[in-house]
Amino acid sequence: MKLITFEPIDSIFFREAKPFNAGESGFLDSQFPPPAQTLSGSIRNAIGIANGIDWNDKSAVAILLGTADYPTPLSFAGPYLFKNEKRLYPVPLNLLYSENTKEWTRLTPSGTEFKTDMGDRQLPKPEKLLEGAKSIEEGWLDAVNMQKVLNGGLPDSFIAADDIFVREPRVGIGRDNQKSVVNKEEGLLYFTRHLRLKDGITLGMAVDGATLFPNGMRRFGGEGRLASITVGTMPKQLDKPTINGQEKGLILTLLTHGDFGGKDTPDWSSIHPALKLVTACIGKPVREGGWDYAKRQPKPLKSLVPAGSCYFMQVTDGNLAGVVAQLHGIHIGQYIKYGYGEIAVGLWK
Numbered sequence: 001m002k003l004i005t006f007e008p009i010d011s012i013f014f015r016e017a018k019p020f021n022a023g024e025s026g027f028l029d030s031q032f033p034p035p036a037q038t039l040s041g042s043i044r045n046a047i048g049i050a051n052g053i054d055w056n057d058k059s060a061v062a063i064l065l066g067t068a069d070y071p072t073p074l075s076f077a078g079p080y081l082f083k084n085e086k087r088l089y090p091v092p093l094n095l096l097y098s099e100n101t102k103e104w105t106r107l108t109p110s111g112t113e114f115k116t117d118m119g120d121r122q123l124p125k126p127e128k129l130l131e132g133a134k135s136i137e138e139g140w141l142d143a144v145n146m147q148k149v150l151n152g153g154l155p156d157s158f159i160a161a162d163d164i165f166v167r168e169p170r171v172g173i174g175r176d177n178q179k180s181v182v183n184k185e186e187g188l189l190y191f192t193r194h195l196r197l198k199d200g201i202t203l204g205m206a207v208d209g210a211t212l213f214p215n216g217m218r219r220f221g222g223e224g225r226l227a228s229i230t231v232g233t234m235p236k237q238l239d240k241p242t243i244n245g246q247e248k249g250l251i252l253t254l255l256t257h258g259d260f261g262g263k264d265t266p267d268w269s270s271i272h273p274a275l276k277l278v279t280a281c282i283g284k285p286v287r288e289g290g291w292d293y294a295k296r297q298p299k300p301l302k303s304l305v306p307a308g309s310c311y312f313m314q315v316t317d318g319n320l321a322g323v324v325a326q327l328h329g330i331h332i333g334q335y336i337k338y339g340y341g342e343i344a345v346g347l348w349k
Contacts, residue, residue: 001077001206002213003234004043006220006227008203011168011194013222014038017289017301027191032165033079034221035288036256036339039205040076046214046229047074047207068294069335076339077234077331078205078256081140083159085202087235088140089344090308091158092149092253094281098130104154105130108348109279109312118264122279124312137283137308140164143238150241150253150346165195192222205339206234240328241347243321249278249314250323251346257286257304258341259334264305266333266341272326274317282309304340312348 014034044065054060066072081088094107107124114123126133138161145155174188175181197203207213213231220227260266264282268275283306290299315323324345333341 001075001208001234002210003080003204003206003232004213005082005230005232006039006042006203006205006218007230008197008220008225008227010225011196012220012225012227013192013194015192015222017287027193029193030195030222031286031288032161032195033081033203035290036076036079036205037288037290037335038221039079039203040071040074040207040338042218042220043076043205043207043214044071044074046218047210047212050212050214066337068292071337073209075208075337076205077342078339080204080206081164082202082204083140083142083164084200085235086142088142088159089146089238089255090306091136091139091141091155092251092281092310092346093135093137093283093308094124094251094310094312095135095149095154096126096130096133097136097158098133100132101130103128103130103133105133106154107281118277118280121277122312124279124281135281135283136160137306143235146344147238150238150344152241152247152347152349163198164201165197168194168196170194237329238344240324241345243324243347247320247347247349249312249348250320250327251348252311252313252327252343253346254305254307254309255342255344256307256331256339257288258307258309258332259302259304260341261334262303265311268313271332272323274315274319274323276314276316278312278314280309280311282306 014031015028016031018028048065051064053064066074096105105126105128108127109122110125113120136158140159141155148155170192172190174183176183214229215231217226218229268277285303286306287301288304289301292299328345331341332343
């Protein structure tokens with residue numbers, strides 16, 4: 001797969017899935033990282049332009065770029081976050097960090113089952129009680145620390161959101177475009193929050209199946225601000241964890257948001273027959289919508305399981321190494337051709 005890297009030259013804004021009509025909502029935040037279908041849509045558009053596509057020829061467009069729901073012959077992975085060209089990974093939500101003591105602990109299955117909306121499951125509990133310990137919902141690990149986590153250890157450090165971007169509040173007001181003046185009606189004041197990436201921070205999507213690749217400048221996100229795009233190669237994937245025979249099972253961590261049809265978990269039996277869910281550490285749902293250009297209407301809102309969510313699994317056939325080899329780095333759930341549901345396999349010790 002080829003890696004398409006986006007480097008914004010200004011602030012970026014990818015609106016969250018909330019109403020923004022006059023009188024309904026006066027504030028919109030920016031999603032980060034941007035939605036996979038938004039970035040892949042930008043890449044598909046650039047590939048079409050590079051190939052001289054006739055956008056009115058729907059058959060030719062489908063052959064080259066696929067459709068809104070099925071991008072075949074293209075396939076995507078990501079979105080990915082990079083710092084100085086090195087990939088970052090979301091902090092798994094079973095890890096807890098205490099700012100008070102500067103220590104890590106982690107959540108593990110408690111050993112006692114309770115009735116939950118996912119069936120009879122064990123609730124997670126911390127291995128060690130730390131004052132003020134909590135999960136890191138906006139944090140990333142470099143490859144070295146993520147590899148430690150997959151091998152059953154704890155990271156040495158993490159990269160906070162403040163090291164990735166600066167939030168920039170913006171204020172706007174409705175306009176009368178025919179008269180080129182401010183609209184004097186009430187309720188037309190609105191607020192947004194852009195993000196400005198810090199030096200060395202870039203975004204990327206991997207794409208396979210394209211013949212000509214775009215380079216140069218592209219409009220990127222809300223307000224059509226510019227970003228440079230370059231074509232490179234994907235960095236090395238994380239290594240499979242080293243099994244030593246002391247494992248209780250596996251921890252499957254989402255590296256990109258998962259689309260499980262609005263549910264908290266996928267159908268594990270369809271992914272591997274030897275997997276049994278014990279418990280999970282799942283973040284707040286991510287709401288995604290968008291605009292369907294073909295139908296000229298909003299896309300239905302959907303709820304995604306956020307990147308960093310973890311699933312503790314037992315392997316019922318005892319072939320731990322075989323399951324790790326089959327699952328590490330694959331995509332699960334729906335819309336996987338757009339990059340949703342990438343997982344890394346770690347060890348539960």
